[in-house]
Amino acid sequence: MILLSRSATSAFLLGRQQLWGHRCASAWTPLATAFNAPPSRRINFTRDDVGLFGMPELRSCEGFYLMRDNVETRTQELILEATSDQRSRKMVDIFDELSDSLCKVADLAEFVRIAHPKGKYSQAAEQACISICGVVESLNTHRSLYQALNHVVKYGDKLPSSEVDRHVASLFLFDFEQCGIHLPENERLRVVRLNDYILQLGQKFMNGAAQPSVIPRTQVPEAIRNYFPTSGDNVIITGLCTNAENEQMREAAYRLYLQPSESQEELLRDLLLCRHELARSCGFETYAHRALNGSTMETPEVVRKFIDELSEKLRSRAQADFAIMTQMKRREGGQQSALAEIWDTPYFTTQLRRQSLEEQANEFLPYFSLGGCMEGLDNLLNALYGVRLENTDMEPGESWHSDIYKLSVIHESEGLLGYIYCDFFERAGKPNQDCHFTIQGGKRLPDGSYQMPIVVVMLGLAQPRWSGPTLLSPARVDNLFHEMGHAMHSMLARTEHQHVTGTRCSTDFAEVPSVLMEYFAGDPRVLRTFARHFQTHEPISEDMLKRLCASKHLFAASETQLQVFYSALDQEYHGAAAQQGVSTTETLKSVQSQYYGLPYVENTAWQLRFSHLVGYGAKYYAYLVSKTIASWIWQTYFESNPFNRQSGEKYRAEILAHGGAVPSRKLVANFLQREMTPSVLADSLITEIDTDESKIKDLMVSRI
Template sequence: MLQFGRSTVSAALQHYCHHKLVSTWSPLATAFNAPPGKRINFTREDVGLFHMPELRTFDGFYLLRDNVEHKTQELIAEAISNKRRRKIVDIFDELSDSLCKVADLAEFIRIAHPKNKYMQAAEEACISICGVVESLNTHKPLYQALSKVVEQGDILPTSEVDRHVAKLFLFDFEQCGIHLPEEERLRVVRLNDYILQLGQKFMNGASQPTTLHRRQVPESIRNYFPTSGDNVIITGLCTNAENVQMREAAHRLYLQPLDSQEELLKDLLLCRHELARSCGFETYAHRALNASTMERPELVREFIDELSDQLRPRAEADFTLMTKMKRKESGQPNALAEIWDTPYFTTQLKRQSLEAQANEFLPYFSLGGCMEGLDNLLQSLYGVRLENTEMEPGESWASDIYKLAVVHENEGLLGYIYCDFFERIGKPNQDCHFTIQGGKRLPGGGYQLPIVVVMLGLAQPRWTGPTLLSPSRVDNLFHEMGHAMHSMLARTEFQHVTGTRCSTDFAEVPSVLMEYFASDPRVLRTFARHFQTHQPISEDMLRRLCASKHLFAASETQLQVFYSALDQEYHGEGAGKGRNTTEILKDVQNRYYGLPYVENTAWQLRFSHLVGYGAKYYSYLISKTIASWIWQTYFEANPFNRQAGEKYRSEILAHGGAVPSRKLVANFLQREMTPSILAHSLIHEIDTDESKIKELIVSKI
């Protein structure tokens, strides 16, 4: 039940508001607007984490590990048998499913469980499963059985999906070099291990503060930063500092070149290039893009170049506006917008020209209200509702977890979403989505229900009222629930390709598309209500809020183009030449970004995404572009269009990665995915949004 502040309202008014809330909020909203109660177990044993009886205690991980190791041996024997009675892809998917059920669960518990014994047991299970996978990657008879089927066909009838998934399994195998002569295979194994070590060291170095002796820092800016003895410590970029000297100083000092980081990055890129060449690919980018939506780096480069050309004049207009703002604020008629100014003036424009203070919107976006809005949207589009479900003792890893049953009006239960939404000590400070169990068709005709976790870092509800979300938090909630619904709405034959288990440059499309719904006034009107008075958000606030999300879209997109181009350049043809990475950065920035390179800085040495997204950083741009295209084609006219929602589910979401994503998108949009068409779609959106906000900002700047 909701609770309220006691400020100055009379007891009678509190009583009235109390009853109004109870009768107005849906049961789902009411549940999420109050913290889940702690479950006290008087009557029965704990059911175990995620309702798994093995995990009533932490040592159940050892039983799970032993069981999956035994199951693995059985499936290997079946796969290589001359008397095999199942399709090879069915056996491989069961093998993958068995390993993923333990590995994915253990990986989540390792980082999310508050008790050390569970974390340690889960980590040991992760290590054990990694050992099993490594042994599979060197199992020649298993590889040969799969390779023979891919090359010659199975002894049993197979579908197009069967053959596609079998090829994906084979590619996973060959990434470890099993198809190579033994000496070359061992070299690939060593390269993979070394790349992992280099990546970990680079990421650690990327997050370290810059420490300089006070003599190296001009006295005029020394006091901007903390000190330790004779050292000045710069912990990051002060992007929102009002003092322009502080912003500039932080940029120049924090991003100073560091020889150790430069050597790590050069070695990482060189080893990746050698690995790709050893596995038969022209460059690491070609290897990374295999089976992706864009398929090969040449198409990525065409898209980047096409988008860059069209963005240039639009981004220049953004920088001109920022320069105008800077001159007005500083009183210096010759001041120019610099690279350290862009985040600051984006924030300033939201505040000054749109009067969009985040605190102004908070009361209208209670967590329960947002969940009710999501529920209404999902019912409109797919006939799906979210039901808050009471958990049994021991089922969750913390006392403040919600469990949602996802129920279709005709198909029944589709799966479960566990909502780990609130901050707690030791919990990772990152919004993310975890697959605990993937969906798949079962031999008897049933379906293995997907189980996922959505993790956010929201403030705990207080006695004064529910958790309130800023507009950016609302976007994040819709984004992560987009991932979750991708898993829930998929209905694939194989768990290896269910839901988000698809190519990196397609996995973000459903989640980014959900952000479009979260930014549409028609959707926001259905749930943006004051958590106490239930007054709907005003049309003026709604107009300003939606417009604020599109400020400087051209320059922000140009920055993403620059990052993507740099990532492609690092992993392209010149990767094996050992050229200084800052020299490459200068060249790429001059070609793709509207603000100049700052001498004696090395921003790329802080860019940790180079490790996790090597040659795939463009995925954000492509996912955004495809989501925009889908939105414009199917939902912009009516975001509650049931016919469009059903079509989107059946032709996109239902397939996961079982059908090549390029083919999925082309069929759904009835048009070939050329770089030119993709770029045009995003430019059209930027131009449309620009016209919406122009009236609001002209009178303010």
């Protein structure tokens, strides 16, 4: 039963204001001023720490052991309640409390394990994670608990239940059956073994995918041999060198880094075969059918129709992109017969973006201070939802590091909605990734109050300096808005059950709110509200805005085609191909010839470096679908006015508020008042690509 988540003082400020200019001091809002300086530190005179996230148990790392013991005790109590003939609560409420109890420890411990700088905390958190996994494993074999839930799903609860209650109960049942508890004992044990083996295979494959290629010096062309590090008689290739100006270097890195590996091939074939066998054991035709059960797209057949529709419409548009890349390559190399190759596409995309931006010494950076961007987010959220972000002082012991900010999310009429902890700055030992963590999910409590959601947004920004605040590149601005989109999904949801709150929804819908926020980050009307020079407060020029916004859409067709190719390959691997015994490279060749405009490079095996096959097995398409739905929502509700309060309120009420409590396909169809067919989805994305292409055509022609 998978119950875990569905994953400065006044003197200081005065000094900065004098340094940056008096005009700046009076222009920024309190929120922007706070984020343009390091987080203020409270001196602890009492030494009465409140504990991490304000949890008294975590005044010391030993608190994890207490939390573990408490949840184990509560789990047994809830099992007895669920299996009792005299229960007085709905079954779904008991299961949701069970899920909530486990998630409050597991989600918190998982975050602390990877983010806390003190080893004793991370070690205690890791032990808590292991303990919770043990509790879940015991629940996976609890037949009486399963039978009680199964009876309610099949025949209804003896207590009045809503449609949402029934849907969430069915989700709990499906999660339960993922581990084969509904099967005969010998089949259940086989499912357990398969799950364990799949986990081991996935870990080995990901480790292998990240290893450098070690090539004898004699196999590397002498003209480019010195571009790569060496070890004895070997050359070490650590990546694809996509930004290398030397074409020979790009080509050599592609061919050598992606050489076939027998061990990786065997791991991938075994992984796909075991996933297929697991799916068949659980009653599904293929692993893709199992992975897509309850998703927005529902079945692999619908995904394939969407991919095919989009692929056909993209073909000529992507070829036009490749033709432009070929022109650029010929201008740069002077070879009139040269064609753009697969190792050229990232390089020329970057080159054209630089030319389009006319970027000199990061001219955009001064206009995007961290505080300015947070002010922009605050203004946008207030316009759309009546929500304010308020920088909030933390109590001693509440934070895991001194450079964390805490935001209270406050609605103009509903009051406090929840808390966002902002872990924005790089530090030694911190994971180098931008991501969102749920620490506590929201849910309606028995007394009618609401359990406040608590989340962490993690970025890897440079620390602010005395000479000025942290400045963000345009790409970093997009990432900030993206991750805050996840956080606001959690804040604005108001679900009865925490198991389906906020981002705890289907994979192919969870990215919709965050991708939609990127559309706001790329709209000049939104950027004008906060893109100001951090010293002079001068707004960004219209010319810079035009170049910036246009640059985000360069080569959109070919980039989308690449994502279509990846998605199709993932589907093929987890569909019929898994049982045919064909090499994964042969499958790659076939899929690439059908879905991508540049040919396969002989004696390469790109898929053996594609670690997303492990974490996104049969679900890689999800980002493409999420972007398509986000594009559709943008075009329908926000493109004409990105500050439309009526549209924002409707979007919250009909999409964000529900999390995963309502099937996402139904949410989207009801919100957009149109059936979500593969053709409609494909047309929506093509409309966006064509619109953006017309906006940047003159810009591109003048700079090629």
